Amino acid sequence: MKDNNKICVLGTGYVGLVSGVCFAEMGNLVTCIDRHKDKVEMMRKGKSPIFEPGLSELMKKNIKKERLFFETSLKKGMKGATMVFICVGTPPKKNGEADLSHVKKAAQQIAKNLQKYTQIVIKSTVPVGTSAMTERLIRRHCKAEFDVLFCPEFLREGSAVGDFLKPDRVVIGATDKKIARDLVQVFKELKAPIFVTNRSSSELIKYASNCFLANKISLINEIANVCEYTEADVEEVAHGVGLDKRIGPHFLKAGIGYGGSCFPKDVHALNQYAGAKGYDFKLLKAVIKVNQQQRDNFVKKIEKRLGNLKDKRIAVLGLAFKGNTDDIRESAAIEIIKALTKKGAKIQTYDPEAINRAKEVLDGQVRYFRNPYSAIRNCDLLAITTEWPEFKKLSWRKIKTLLKNPIILDGKNMLDGVKLRKMGFDYQGVGTSNGTK
Numbered sequence: 488m489k490d491n492n493k494i495c496v497l498g499t500g501y502v503g504l505v506s507g508v509c510f511a512e513m514g515n516l517v518t519c520i521d522r523h524k525d526k527v528e529m530m531r532k533g534k535s536p537i538f539e540p541g542l543s544e545l546m547k548k549n550i551k552k553e554r555l556f557f558e559t560s561l562k563k564g565m566k567g568a569t570m571v572f573i574c575v576g577t578p579p580k581k582n583g584e585a586d587l588s589h590v591k592k593a594a595q596q597i598a599k600n601l602q603k604y605t606q607i608v609i610k611s612t613v614p615v616g617t618s619a620m621t622e623r624l625i626r627r628h629c630k631a632e633f634d635v636l637f638c639p640e641f642l643r644e645g646s647a648v649g650d651f652l653k654p655d656r657v658v659i660g661a662t663d664k665k666i667a668r669d670l671v672q673v674f675k676e677l678k679a680p681i682f683v684t685n686r687s688s689s690e691l692i693k694y695a696s697n698c699f700l701a702n703k704i705s706l707i708n709e710i711a712n713v714c715e716y717t718e719a720d721v722e723e724v725a726h727g728v729g730l731d732k733r734i735g736p737h738f739l740k741a742g743i744g745y746g747g748s749c750f751p752k753d754v755h756a757l758n759q760y761a762g763a764k765g766y767d768f769k770l771l772k773a774v775i776k777v778n779q780q781q782r783d784n785f786v787k788k789i790e791k792r793l794g795n796l797k798d799k800r801i802a803v804l805g806l807a808f809k810g811n812t813d814d815i816r817e818s819a820a821i822e823i824i825k826a827l828t829k830k831g832a833k834i835q836t837y838d839p840e841a842i843n844r845a846k847e848v849l850d851g852q853v854r855y856f857r858n859p860y861s862a863i864r865n866c867d868l869l870a871i872t873t874e875w876p877e878f879k880k881l882s883w884r885k886i887k888t889l890l891k892n893p894i895i896l897d898g899k900n901m902l903d904g905v906k907l908r909k910m911g912f913d914y915q916g917v918g919t920s921n922g923t924k
């Protein structure tokens with residue numbers, strides 16, 4: 488065990504908890520801090536407050552090996568730690584700007600407990616200049632020596648543990664390469680390329696990466712919309728385009744637009760940041776607009792099929808923003824349900840993991856079911872809004888008998904449209920209406 492690497496992780500959301508657990512798995516001694524006492528109690532027992540494949544197992548293993556601890560007290564967590572990782576949320580303000588209040592609060596709390604030289608590593612996604620601002624803030628409150636580094640996190644919810652332990656690259660932002668040495672050492676065993684740069688560049692790398700990916704999604708969604716005027720099928724087009732090594736096959740999935748806690752927030756934040764500096768980032772504005780349009784189009788397609796939605800019963804399969812997570816932040820499914828209920832539709836919905844979280848934000852005519860077939864029973868139309876793998880394995884023969892009308896709108900292009908049409912379903916994907924899907 489590398490006793491020299493005593494790490495404290497502040498914030499135990501998707502990034503903080505996964506980072507803490509993985510750092511422990513890598514052999515470090517880790518204490519994770521969260522302000523919620525009940526959450527800390529739960530985590531001490533090896534129970535993860537978030538659904539993330541493989542996470543609970545690793546938590547239990549490392550708690551047992553006595554290298555993973557949970558505390559509400561930062562003082563206890565920082566005792567003997569050589570590094571403190573800030574993993575708190577940076578949610579969007581109303582104007583799209585990143586809200587840095589949690590980062591600032593974390594910095595003040597760290598300053599209060601700083602006794603000896605410590606490296607403070609920001610993992611939260613923050614605008615350019617935040618590491619420098621954090622450094623100034625801590626300096627104002629304490630006399631001990633420290634450095635502030637930035638190390639963006641690129642994990643994806645749903646495959647977070649694997650992404651953390653097998654990253655494409657690790658990016659480290661520091662004022663000096665020498666300062667980055669200890670952090671390079673921590674990540675070295677992951678055998679990924681480690682890129683050390685200055686703090687501003689590292690801060691922008693995170694936003695630029697997410698904006699690039701969001702851009703790719705909006706572009707393929709626009710191509711999908713064009714496909715709907717033609718005999719072309721966006722799935723085939725995306726495959727053909729993705730075979731080009733310069734483009735690659737990833738993030739070319741057409742559908743109801745990107746969601747989640749990162750892409751929408753980060754695209755808005757960079758757009759807002761650029762605007763505040765006096766630069767009009769036209770491309771990002773278009774990316775945002777197209778993403779909203781995909782959701783609106785999906786609702787319009789439902790209206791086209793059913794006419795007036797008042798009292799129409801619609802089955803919505805999927806609430807999470809994507810499969811394999813319980814996260815519903817900025818989920819297209821949630822927005823679509825809100826739009827449908829506003830038009831008077833009655834929603835019957837099922838999601839394997841996200842129902843409890845959805846109940847907190849949805850009201851009105853929404854009924855939740857613990858299995859997909861009950862949600863589908865007696866509905867006028869079935870909408871697929873999250874790509875949960877289990878939806879592929881449903882018995883479509885049974886579903887045909889349960890639906891009032893055999894209409895399926897597949898917002899994720901995840902089902903076999905050819906087979907479903909042969910079975911007599913009126914199936915429509917996104918950008919695939921006349922194609923092979």
Ligand code: NAD
Nearest residue numbers: 498499500501502521522574575576577589611612640644
């Ligand atoms: P989250 O909201 O799920 O978790 C934040 C956690 O921090 C919460 O548990 C909260 O209780 C805790 N917290 C906040 N202030 C605290 C304080 N002062 N002391 C102790 N605990 C505190 O957020 P998240 O999804 O983990 O994201 C964190 C950051 O990482 C964000 O900036 C996000 O943009 C970025 N990020 C997220 C992802 C992702 O997939 N979720 C991926 C890459 C980067």
